[in-house]
Amino acid sequence: MKSSDLKRALAVSVRAAKGAGKMMRANWRSPKKINSQSQHDIKLELDVRCQKEITRILQSSFPDVPVLGEEATTGDVEEQFRWVVDPIDGTVNFTYGIPHACVSVALQGRKKGEFETLVGAVYDPFCDELWTAVRGQRAQLNGRAIRVSSRKQLKEAIVSMGFAKEKSTLAIMLPVMNALIPEVRKIRIMGSAALSMVYVATGRTDIYTEYGVRLWDIAAGGLILECAGGEFWNREVDNTYGYHVIANNGLLRARLEEITGALAISSF
Numbered sequence: 001m002k003s004s005d006l007k008r009a010l011a012v013s014v015r016a017a018k019g020a021g022k023m024m025r026a027n028w029r030s031p032k033k034i035n036s037q038s039q040h041d042i043k044l045e046l047d048v049r050c051q052k053e054i055t056r057i058l059q060s061s062f063p064d065v066p067v068l069g070e071e072a073t074t075g076d077v078e079e080q081f082r083w084v085v086d087p088i089d090g091t092v093n094f095t096y097g098i099p100h101a102c103v104s105v106a107l108q109g110r111k112k113g114e115f116e117t118l119v120g121a122v123y124d125p126f127c128d129e130l131w132t133a134v135r136g137q138r139a140q141l142n143g144r145a146i147r148v149s150s151r152k153q154l155k156e157a158i159v160s161m162g163f164a165k166e167k168s169t170l171a172i173m174l175p176v177m178n179a180l181i182p183e184v185r186k187i188r189i190m191g192s193a194a195l196s197m198v199y200v201a202t203g204r205t206d207i208y209t210e211y212g213v214r215l216w217d218i219a220a221g222g223l224i225l226e227c228a229g230g231e232f233w234n235r236e237v238d239n240t241y242g243y244h245v246i247a248n249n250g251l252l253r254a255r256l257e258e259i260t261g262a263l264a265i266s267s268f
């Protein structure tokens, strides 16, 4: 894709993320219509409406690029390019009226057969914070360049964790939490994977890890983190776009691996 196309893709990602963000804000304090729920997950009617609005906006500029979304998929998402969209990341927070949720939009393209993220936008409509990145350029928050923290010691680090929707993931992540708590400054479980990634990118936290997170939760945030000097590594854990992700400021990996090495998780 030419750089002018990437610029256009970023502009339309921002428009789509802000469009859905506006809908989230407008509905924040209203009763929410739940389409379905399980013990650790909720799906709202608004998720679907936001997804439709995002798809409409993206496809008005890029009609041929398919959309892989948490709530709906259009076209063949295994082609050369695809949008990867989470219309409301942090749906449980949002449903309960907790203003910590966002919209995540990424454009991915294939390089040597594998998908990589080319453009990412994450929008938090409650704080009016917009993170953006284009591969190869500095990540930005509301138009200003951002950088990960310079904390080198785990004992100073804030670690953000997520517990995905399936009960089986608890058995994997609880021992990780137990191992990390005594070693780090604080653990935070804030309820939005995309915001957890961009908080590391902004230096607000230092590490984020979750087992069973989905591609649409981390695609945009992953690029933003890398373009802010951080790193993440992930391992596909199922064939429904599920990943085990470990993100950090680029300085804490060795110690992280040491601490968690005793745990039987192959990607640590």
Ligand code: IPD
Pocket: 070, 086, 088, 089, 090, 091, 092, 162, 163, 164, 165, 190, 191, 192, 193, 194, 210, 212, 213, 214, 217
């Ligand atoms: C969820 C949130 C949550 C994370 C889950 C995600 P959703 O996304 O990001 O923090 O722990 O793994 O599925 O369902 O609100 O879009």
